[in-house]
Amino acid sequence: MSYHHGDLRRAMTTAAATAVAEQGPAGLSLRELARRAGVSHAAPAHHFGDKAGVLTAVAADGFTQLAVALTEAGDDLLAAGLAYVRFAVDHPGHFAVMFDRSLLHADDAELRTAERAASDALAGLASDADAARAAWSVAHGFASLWLSGAISGPDVGAAAEPVLRRMAATP
Amino acid sequence: MSYHHGDLRRAMTTAAATAVAEQGPAGLSLRELARRAGVSHAAPAHHFGDKAGVLTAVAADGFTQLAVALTEAGDDLLAAGLAYVRFAVDHPGHFAVMFDRSLLHADDAELRTAERAASDALAGLASDADAARAAWSVAHGFASLWLSGAISGPDVGAAAEPVLRRMAATP
């Protein structure tokens, strides 16, 4: 039987992200993941160690992509907030694990550098620490509530914009 | 052997809440729960149906308590925000499941009425819908980020107050 020689690690992380987006982190099965990738049930363990390792890789991937999205949004606080919300809505699988320490290996090196990158992208936007925390809180809160269905509407951007503007306006 | 005749259902929900607070929703084991309560491994199923049923009961309990906390906080938006954050920090097990639809029976009757109670308590605070959403987002976001460790400090209230004030100040 021929072995799998593609980039199995990346295939697994992306598959895991979509699975988490569909069924939540608790619904993720390593064996199901392996089945879909066409490999044996023990293949994930080699690359990630355990289940938390898979989710840690997903989270690290998410923070990296978030850092890029925030950087691309520029210096405007409102634009950055919208980019944050859009990232969460477009990558629900990543977002669902990124801030849940109970699912991750919090001391993973790759994760920490990715977190740092996103954190740095955030810190550069606001004038002081409280303003940064406030902006981060609104964007994060709105994204979470939207994903949970607590806030809903026809368009995310249209719903988020007035909420985020209210925060960006304050000095 | 004598059967358990106390209020097993309530004992389970509170035990489940503390277990979730310690190990996250994914780490919750119905059998471990039953063991701690001194009942058989199938006892939880009778009261809650399945695992999601247990977490649904925890979430409903959380929304009920949240509604009380918000009502007690009065009409001030800042006070309500602080009460929201304090509730999340004081009841991390409840908060962790309340907004995660993937863990719950979203159509549960008890859950829906509890959600409604909390939602009503929130809606009465702000002048318009956007203001309510904004206040909710900041409080929810700050609480989430604090619980995840992304924002930290010596005292929650001291850290939250300037952030929430920034939102409450805007008309």
Next chain:
DNA sequence: CTGCTATCTTGTCAATGGCAAGATCGGCCA
């Protein structure tokens, strides 16, 4: 006392996460 219902039990099963040991592959160096 008898029957009824809610509560709790034992018994069982498939699925899962994780570990150990072995097989295969691809590249590196003599």
Next chain:
DNA sequence: TGGCCGATCTTGCCATTGACAAGATAGCAG
């Protein structure tokens, strides 16, 4: 060229778990 070696992936196994089915017990109504 040919053999070695580490990385990758496999098979085999085990304890734990969630869920279901069927039975036992307790307390209450009549």
